[in-house]
Each structure stands twice: as C-alpha cells, then as structure tokens.
Amino acid sequence: MVFKNTIAAVSPVRISAVPFRLGRAGLSVAVHPVGEGGQRLPAGVPAPAEWLDVAARRIVRERVGSHEQYLEQLYTFGDPATEDRTVTVSYLALFRDHERHDEDSAGLTWMAAREVVLPSEMDRRVLDYALMRLRAKLGYTNIAFHLLPPTFTLSDLQLAYEAVLGHPVDKRNFRRRMIASSILEQLDEKRRDGSHRPAALYRFASRDDREAYLTPPWAMERPEVVAESIAASHDSQ
C-alpha cells in the first residue's frame, strides 16, 4: 500500500523577523510600537509564488526601509493557541548601522535589544532564539561582519562582538584570533578620529561566508556552490 501525500488542510503562514543592528546603545532591534510601551516584531505574509526566503527579504526591506546584510531562517512555529492554526516562520536579519534607514517608513523604530517589551509570547520566543543563534554564530562564522560597515578597525570589530555577546573579550587574544583567521585584509589607510594613535582599517578578505552549517547552502543563493556541496555530501563514503 502506498500512502498518498494528501494535502488537506491549510493554515495562515506568517513571516516574523528580528532585524538587528549595532547602534550607539549597543545591539538594537527594529520593532513596531504597540499599545502602552509595548512592541511587536515586524511581520508579514508571503505572496503567491514566492519562496519563503524571498518573501522574508521583501518584508524585512519594506518594513525597515533599507537592505539587510544578512538573512537567515530560524525556526517555524505552529501555534495551536491561535484559532486559525497560524504558522510562523521566523527570520534573523542583520543591518549595518551606517545605512540609511527611513526611520518611520512603517512606524518602525530601533530600540536597544534589552529594552524591548514584547507582549506576544510568539514574538518573545522568536527574539530569544534569534539572539541565541546570533551569539552562537559569532563563534564559528564571520556573521559579525554583517553588522559592520565595509571598512572598520579591530576595535570596532571587538566592540561588535562584545555588544552581541554581552561581555568583554580579551583584546590581545581577540586580535590574534581575528588575524589568524585570515578573513581580514588590512588597508593602507588608517582612521584618525581623536587625540590618540590612528587605528588600522580592515575589510573582509572574502565574500563567501562560511556560515555553512546551520544554513543550508541551497538556502543561500549561490547556485554553483550549491550543486557541488550537495553532490559531495553523497559521495563522501
């Protein structure tokens, strides 16, 4: 007997995003103010014939008013508490602080992550998970770069790590690790911005992030790489 993959029921599908950036106040999230001092995460609905990841990108850009530097699907929640069996697909989005943001493009504001108050249980779950993933990924990917401008100093980079992690890291060990990783490329210019020694400027040496792990290669759009990696995962016996 062969089972039919029958599709019987339908559910509303919702996309919910956590847009992060690094501001003067540290790690910030873009939220919609709602009610008395509460906020809600930006969300939306995919259009017909639209991949979820494409829909997420569109929704994030519409709401935030600028282009994200990084987008990653997190987790999908089915909430039985909702009458209509809403399914929420959550995304993490990273922005550069220096990019122009139409602050009020959609009633959206950037708030320090620790000051956000989310009345929605689902929103809290999504934010918690996004933060956890972001922190974890600092350790084994170059994800932090997506929060920084194209050129930056090692101190900038370290501050980014500390802002996300929530605790200080050792300067010498940090710099050694970063330089050893050889994803940084030192520029000739230096940045002079105060009464102190100028800081060397860096940029990323390579475009291809190795966020390989949790993000499937085909979920990121790099056709050639995708094919190879999928092939390899079967061959390697």
Next chain:
Amino acid sequence: MVFKNTIAAVSPVRISAVPFRLGRAGLSVAVHPVGEGGQRLPAGVPAPAEWLDVAARRIVRERVGSHEQYLEQLYTFGDPATEDRTVTVSYLALFRDHERHDEDSAGLTWMAAREVVLPSEMDRRVLDYALMRLRAKLGYTNIAFHLLPPTFTLSDLQLAYEAVLGHPVDKRNFRRRMIASSILEQLDEKRRDGSHRPAALYRFASRDDREAYLTPPWAMERPEVVAESIAASHDSQ
C-alpha cells in the same frame, strides 16, 4: 503609523520527515516506494490545534510504526512551483535499529541512504539537508546515541559515527574522547559475541543532551552568567 500584522493568505502546510536508523547496510532512511524504483519521504499534515513538533512526531510514528528517539525541525520551504503555495516544514527523526518496526505499516521500507532515489526536488533537498545536519551534529552533540540501543560497546558507538560520517575514525582517540566526555557509564556486564575478547558495555550517563548551540568557549564565560545575560537582555531594563 502602526502597521497591522494582518494575516491575509493561507497556504497548505506539509510536514516532511527524514527517518534515519543504522542497519546492517549502514545508514538507512525510511521511504515510501513510488513509481519505477523511486521513493518518497514520509509526509503528512498537522491537525487543528496541534503544534508542529507534535504533528511531526505523530506523523513519524504513524508512518514508521515505532517511536523515534530524536526529532528535530530542520528547515521550512515555501515552494513557489506548487500551485497552492505549499509550505513544507522538514524534520529529522532518529530511530534505533533494534526497535520493532511494522515494516509495512504504511507501505514504508528502510533503504540504505545512498541508494534512495527521490523524484521530488523538495524531497532531495530535505534529505540532503538532514544528512548534513546529522553529520555536523555528531561533532558537538551526543546525537549519535539516539541511533543506538540502550547499552552498547565502544565499537558499536564508533561504527555509528563512521556510518554517519562516511569515513573511519581513529580508535584510540575516539575512545579517549568519548570517555573523557563523561557522558558514558560503564556497566558491569560484558558482551561476548564471538571468538574474541568480550567488549565492555556502556550506557548514557545523562538524559539531558547538551546540543547546546555551537557556543565557543570564549563566548561562554560561565554557563550561569550566559543564561542570566540572555535573560537580562530581554527583561526591560
């Protein structure tokens, strides 16, 4: 202006699972035969008022005919190729070989992973990703245990790793690492199963998997502190 999180459209939501177990032929997948030598991954639809993870568990148990040892959500795909905008939520499921499986409970059969032929593009994506995640997780979690019976020898465990990874690992380093991790507990009994020295039997010392996210040591500080800091970053100031 405050944006409404309007839920306008609905989509069929489908759950697709990759049930793995370790058999004599190495890593096997449970599939439905379909067409001429092709297969399809087991799939189903969530019921009303059912969490996705609960639905996935139910579907996997119905199809495979026994209880999975481990279940994890993988990725959610919106396939614009389907007329009705089907959304597929994919899951990884691990089974113990020795459990009784109603082989034909739903026309389902276990096949060596490398021999599976999936006509569906979506099915191939899901299987590829499941395998990638399973392999990656071997390295930093005790996920392999869910593929083994309650008691096992170190050789069993090593064979499990090798079957999933697809390459041999060093016996002495493997045993040292496993024992050092102190998640194993040696039993008094030994297993005699051939004309050779009997092997010591082990079981898992703890129930709680630490699939703790890939948290690098230097991002960690002390465990409690991290927990606090995650909490703190949400509690409104």
Next chain:
DNA sequence: GCAAAAGTGTTATTAGTACACCCATGC
C-alpha cells in the same frame, strides 16, 4: 595456536587563556 575484535600510551602540534605595558596622536 590462530583468528578476531578489544583494549591501551606516548609524542608532537595546535589552539586557547591569562595577563600589562609602550605607542602615536591631538590638544
């Protein structure tokens, strides 16, 4: 006694951690 799998240590290399002072600049 021999086949078959279990079990066991050492060495070399690499990665991580802790820690404190001098350097270049603007004012």
Next chain:
DNA sequence: GCATGGGTGTACTAATAACACTTTTGC
C-alpha cells in the same frame, strides 16, 4: 605633558592527531 585609545608578546594549559602492539576469547 597628559589623556586617549591603538597596538604588542610570552608562558602555561588543554585539546587534537598520528601512530602499533598486546590481550582475551572461541574454536
């Protein structure tokens, strides 16, 4: 000349990787 952040090295410890022989059993 002093305040400010930029930049540097060393010693200790822990983790990883490579590598081959002895032990216990069934027959």
